[in-house]
Amino acid sequence: MVSFTENDAGAAVPEVRRVLILGGGSAGLLAALTLKRLHPALDVQMVRSSEIGVIGVGEGTTAVFPAHLFQTLGISKEEFYREAQPTWKQGIRFLWGPREEFLYDFEFQYDRQFPGMPKPTGYYATGDCTDLSQATALMNRQKAFTTGPLGKPLIKGQYAFHIENHRLVECLEAIATRSGVIITDDTLDHAEMADGQVAALHFKSGERRTADLYVDASGFRAELIGKALDEPFESFSDALFCDRAVIGGWERTDEPILPYTTAETMNHGWCWQIExxxxxxxxxxxxxxxxxxxxxLAEFFEKNPKVTTKPRVVKFRSGRYRRNWVGNVVAVGNASGFVEPLEATALAQTIYECRWLAESLRVTGCRPDETNVGFYNRIIGIAWDEIRDFLAFHYKFNTRLDTPFWKHCREATSLGNYEAVYQLYREVGPNPVLLFHALPERPNIYGVEGFLAMLVGMQVPYERPHDAAPQERELFDRQRAQIASAAKGGVTVKQALDAIRKPSWQWT
Ligand SMILES: Cc1cc2nc3c(=O)[nH]c(=O)nc-3n(C[C@H](O)[C@H](O)[C@H](O)COP(=O)(O)OP(=O)(O)OC[C@H]3O[C@@H](n4cnc5c(N)ncnc54)[C@H](O)[C@@H]3O)c2cc1C
Structure with missing residues (x-):
């Protein structure tokens, strides 16, 4: 039974007591777990189709992911590491731009100034740009974590994961079921509509299901937001030109497990390596x-002769739905929008969507009104657009190859809402304090740090480079050496995995 209240605008909106999630991939499960954890009284049901299955890709995360899992959702680390079997990622190694490589982490390399130095770090990173943060110093040495007493890994800070999608989904589904989420296997036949809203979902089994709020987590099919509601899709094709991925891999033999994702420039795009x-x-x-x-495919095999699995081509379109919350439908995950995984942002964006949905229900006492829905759409839209613009920086300034694809990227990529950040950088250089004021509207997921990591990493020129005196340079290098020294005694991913599997290991 739906109960109604009057919102500020005078329109009747339902009180949300029962939520029906369509789709049980990582997005549907994150939505279910977040809603159930932050609103335990909600009746949360999920229907997902084993006939359709999950996308099966999406294997790198950002630091938002472990923080959400362990802190917000309270998921047991012991269970998660046992069942999902993640490895750790400290950032991304870019084979990109004129340098041989550069690193991007989840800490701060460029939005900082070393003690005693007259300028922020970016001004000194003209040649060697290594060891500017603890995480990149670890990555540089193929180490996952520094060590504490008795040589134990210190698994803390801004780390992320590599996780096989199927393992993640199985693990989250078991936890969701235990948390009281009712999960049914069925396939949507059609949505019943009334007054431009979803009135019920009809499934192939013959079931008709209703709810106060429907979460569309049906992946690229976007069954509700796209098909049933016909919400316009805003393409990102003026900034992101890629639309396909070919995926394959091989069983690890003697290769070290690297504590980062690799992103490598290719003739017509780029290639990831996930560990x-x-x-x-x-x-x-x-x-x-x-x-x-x-x-x-031929270029992929040439670059990766060890690939043994049958390669799979996935087609995608970059963009987002204009509104992700329309009437009684909220879309999350790939159903809400998509960008290529150059910064592995999808799971973080999904978490952002789920957190704001839970927050909208909290501040309105589960009676979201038009103001609230409007705010939700604005903030989620800004977040999507920021991700688009951040990825655009990767394409616009990558001078590594002169193929027609990369020439086109350099000429035609729009920097969107972040054009002013680049223009100011050109003038003042890697000055985080000044650049902060050129950032557009919040949320600023990447902050000045993210944009500087790309601009400095790709050695994008600016008007007034800093000519550091020899003693200044020496002081700078001494501080980098200090950062590096803690990383040298660190542990590899393999050593850290062995450590957490010892019976004596205790998560704090
Ligand atoms: C090439 C590629 C690489 C990627 N890499 C990354 C990465 O490194 N990091 C990252 O964070 N993300 C990445 N992603 C995004 C990734 O796919 C998502 O993060 C996430 O794993 C998938 O989320 P989902 O739950 O939205 O979709 P899906 O996994 O597709 O789940 C959709 C669910 O809806 C159900 N469903 C669909 N239609 C119906 C229906 N009619 N009836 C009933 N159920 C239905 C399906 O059965 C399934 O349960 C990548 C995506 C692609 C394409």
Whole structure:
């Protein structure tokens, strides 16, 4: 039974007591767990289709993910590490731009100034840009964590994960079921509509299900937000030109498990390398306007001769729905929008969506009104657009190759709402304090740090470089050496995995 209240605008909106989530991939499960944890009184049901299955890709996270899992959702680390079997990621190693490589972590390399130095770090990172943060010093040495007493890994700070998608989904589904989420296997047949809203969902089993709020977590199919509600899709095609990925991998033999994702420039896009404990996953993201599937596959194999799995091509379109919350439907995950995984942002964006949904219910006492829904759509839209613009910086300034694809990226990529950040950088250089004032509207997920990591990493020129005196340079290098010294005694991913599997290991 739906109960109604009057909102500020005078429109009747239902009180949310029963939520029906369509889809049980990582997005549906994160939505279910977040809602159940933050609103235990809600009746949360989920229907997902084993006939359709999950997308099966999406294996790198950002630091938002472990923080949400362990702190917000209170998931047991012991269970998660046992069942999902993640490895750790301290950031991304970019084979990108004119340098041989540069690193991007979840800490601060460029939004900082070393003690006693007259300028922020970016001004000194003209040649060697290594060891500017603890995380990159670890990555540089293929270490996952520093160590504490008795040489135990200090698993803390801003780390992220590599996780196989199926393992993650199985693990989260078991936890969701235990938390009281009712999960049913069925396939949506059609949505019953009334007054432009979803009135019920009809499934192939013949079931008709109703709820106060429907969460569309049906992946790229976007069954409710796209098909039933026909919400316009805003393409990101003026900034992101890739639309396909070919994915394959091989069983790990003697390769070290690297504590980072690798992103490598390719002729018509880029290739990721994701590090699972027993498997190495590669994926070539490319633009079908510049290369055929067959030629992309040939380049993929040439770069990755060890690939043994049958390569799989996934097609996608970059963009987002104009509104993610329409009437009594909220879309999350791939159903709400998509960008390629160059910064592995999808799970973080999904968490952002779920957190704001839970927050909207909290501040309105589960009676979200038009103001609240409008705010939700604005903030989620801004977050999507920021991700688009951040990825655009990666494309606009990558001078590594002169193929038609990369020439086009340099000429045609729009920097969107962050154009002013680049223009100011050109003038003042990597000055985080000044650049902060050029940032557009919140949320600023990446902050000045993210944009500087790309601009400095790719050695994008600016007008007034700093000519450091020899003693200044020496002081700078001494501080980098100090950062590096703690990383030298660190542990590898393999050593850290062995440590947490010892019976004596205790999570704090
Ligand atoms: C090439 C590629 C690489 C990626 N890499 C990353 C990455 O490194 N990091 C990252 O965070 N993300 C990545 N992503 C995004 C990733 O896919 C998502 O983060 C996430 O794993 C998938 O979320 P989902 O739950 O929205 O979709 P899905 O996994 O597709 O789940 C959809 C669910 O809806 C159900 N469903 C669909 N239609 C119906 C229906 N009619 N009836 C009933 N149920 C239905 C399905 O059965 C399934 O349970 C990548 C995506 C692609 C394409």
């Amino acid at each position: 699972h404990e027993t498997f190495i996953n590669r994926g070539y993201v490319y633009s079908s306007s510049f290369v055929s599937d067959d030629d992309a």
